[in-house]
Amino acid sequence: MAMNGMNRRGQDMPEEQMLLGETSKANIINSTANGKIGEKTTFLTPEPVRLTPAWEETNLTNDELNFKGVTMEQAQLETNPPKDRWKIVYLILILHGMGTLMPWNMFINAKSYFVDYKLSANYTGLEEEENWYAKDFLSYLGIAAQGPNLLFNWANIFIQIGGKLTTRIVWSIVVEMLCFIVTVVLAMTESSAWPDVFFYSTMLIVVILNMANGIYQNTVYGMAAKLPPAYTGAIILGANVSGMFSSLISIGSLAVAPNPRTAAIYYFITALFILSLCFDTYFALPLNRFYKYHELMSQKAIQKKVKETANGPLKVPYWRVFKECSGQCFNIFFTFFVTLAVFPAIDSAIKKYDPDFIINDKYYVEVMCFLTFNVGTAIGSMLPGFGSWPGPRWLWIPVVLRFAFIPLFLLCNYRPPGVERTLQVLIPWDWAYFGLGSLLGLSSGYYSSVAMMYCPGTVSSPQYTSTASMFGAACIITGICAGIATSFVFPWIVSNVTLPL
Structure with a gap:
């Protein structure tokens, strides 16, 4: 009965499986004869070849699996999305948030330097009735600072200002730093004989400074737009901290400096230091894997949007x-x-x-x-x-x-x-x-x-x-x-x- 059952199962099996079975039996017999049964059995066990196992567990599209327009570094970023270790990118954007309001805060917090020292009646020798420079200085400063921003912000709604990100941010920071250098030079210069020249020079510096800052501010928010929403919040936090920082630096400068002139020099040099940190950290961002990943995702989203609006915006x-x-x-x-x-x-x-x-x-x-x-x-x-x-x-x-x-x-x-x-x-x-x-x-x-x-x-x-x-x-x-x-x-x-x- 057992033999008949075995014969019946053998008849039901396909011919190829029967041949493979006989071949396997022959191999096992030969291996046993040579004393190497374990080695031969392991070697002949069929297993799939896996060159890069990580690739088989992703959901990339066919074009990306064929490496069409994708570098190996980009592929690694997509398969293993990095995290913002030590919150480095977040801290950098807080710093840039401080930089966006640094020009405005540094100048309005320096009221004592401008009104009570450089444009005061004791320093210039002008009577109070003639000294209109000091009377409404902060109001004139506000118009000079925010007038260019008013025009740029309304124009930017209807006219999208383009240009490379690096070009805009680098040159805007450089222009701001040059303006602060000129401000430090004016602080070191004896200007009591020409208060009108000092006043108009200061207003011109403020106009140029805030025009550059308008470009810088838009660029920084453009950087943050590629990242999760919390990173836009980091810029806003930095902007709010900027005013408090400027106030503390102003108080500290008055405390350690022997006179208002030296205090102003210390004060404006601090602004230069902050802007130089913003300049350096911008070039550090592309080296960060977390930032590079979101930059890559942003580029892909833009390309997809371009394809969707191929018929016209x-x-x-x-x-x-x-x-x-x-x-x-x-x-x-x-x-x-x-x-x-x-x-x-x-x-x-x-x-x-x-x-x-x-x-x-x-x-x-x-x-x-x-x-x-x-x-x-x-x-x-x-x-x-x-x-x-x-x-x-x-x-x-x-x-x-x-x-x-x-x-x-x-x-x-x-x-x-x-x-x-x-x-x-x-x-x-x-x-x-x-x-x-x-x-x-x-x-x-x-x-x-x-x-x-x-x-x-x-x-x-x-x-x-x-x-x-x-x-x-x-x-x-x-x-x-x-x-x-x-x-x-x-x-x-x-x-x-x-x-x-």
């Missing part, structure tokens, strides 16, 4: 997009309008009321105005990470209520240079001024961040969110310029208005 309905995001654009504009109407023009001209106040005259403006505002702004811009309130529909209410900051600061001990105040001082307390300054910075950082977050989500078509973001960015600069222009009126108000009390 879609026309952007600018007016429709603006109408949809106009509510948040107003919130952005009005937040910065109120902030720049008060800071730094009014805020930095408020004098100490109590002679026994804890902060002495030397550091009063640096601490109570610049450091207080910049710390408040930095904290306020971080708060939306924990939640935002109110929603997009009702955000305009607290934004409009912030207008109360303007009369409140005017009722403090605001003493613009060369102006005899007639408006009564109804808020004389230094601690009350400190509280107002903290609230101004905190609310400015918070509501500007929340409005910018809401703005892209107000458009009905997702492909136009970037256009809405550009409208929001342009409204930032528009609000800044409108606030700075309004600040020219406040010295006249406090010298011509009296409350009927």
Whole structure:
């Protein structure tokens, strides 16, 4: 019966398998005869040949598996996406975020150097009535700094400015460094005999500096756009830290330097050092595997988009997009309008009321105005990470209520240079001024961040969110310029208005 079963199974087997079976039996018999049965059996065991096992576990397309247009390094990056070890790329972008606002913060924080030293009546010998250079210096500085940005930001919505990334970022940083070198030379030069030349030279430096900085700022955000969203947040964090850093450097320079001239030299050389670090770290980014991976993914996405729009780019309905995001654009504009109407023009001209106040005259403006505002702004811009309130529909209410900051600061001990105040001082307390300054910075950082977050989500078509973001960015600069222009009126108000009390 057993033999019959075996014969029946043998008849059911294909002829090739029977032949292979007989061949295997013959091999085993021969191996046993030679005493090498284990070696022969292992050698003849059929196994697939695997040259690069990692390739067999990926989901790459056929073109990439055939190495069409892909280098071995790119293939390795795609198969093993790297991580940002030690958060090096994140820290570099924080540094570049500091660099984007370094020119603006360094110049407005140097008010004491410009107004109380280089353009002061004691240094130039000019009477206060003739010395209009010092009277509205920060307002003129703001227009010179933000005027070019206003034009570039609105033009960039409708005209996309191209050019190689490296060319734009390298030359913009170089121009900024040259401007700071000239500023240091002017600080070292005796300019008491030609205050007008010093004033106009400073304004020209500020214009050139901020034109270069506008290109640099757009380029840095372009770098971050290739990375995960958190890296754009790193630039914003760096920009907020920049103001606080500038304030601390200004205080430190005054503390260690024997005179305002030496303090200004130390101060502006620090800006040169930060910009040189930005220059060096930019060239370090392409060497980082994490950055190279996201650069590769960005290039592939661009190529895919080019193929999809081969029939021609879609026309952007600018007016429709603006109408949809106009509510948040107003919130952005009005937040910065109120902030720049008060800071730094009014805020930095408020004098100490109590002679026994804890902060002495030397550091009063640096601490109570610049450091207080910049710390408040930095904290306020971080708060939306924990939640935002109110929603997009009702955000305009607290934004409009912030207008109360303007009369409140005017009722403090605001003493613009060369102006005899007639408006009564109804808020004389230094601690009350400190509280107002903290609230101004905190609310400015918070509501500007929340409005910018809401703005892209107000458009009905997702492909136009970037256009809405550009409208929001342009409204930032528009609000800044409108606030700075309004600040020219406040010295006249406090010298011509009296409350009927």
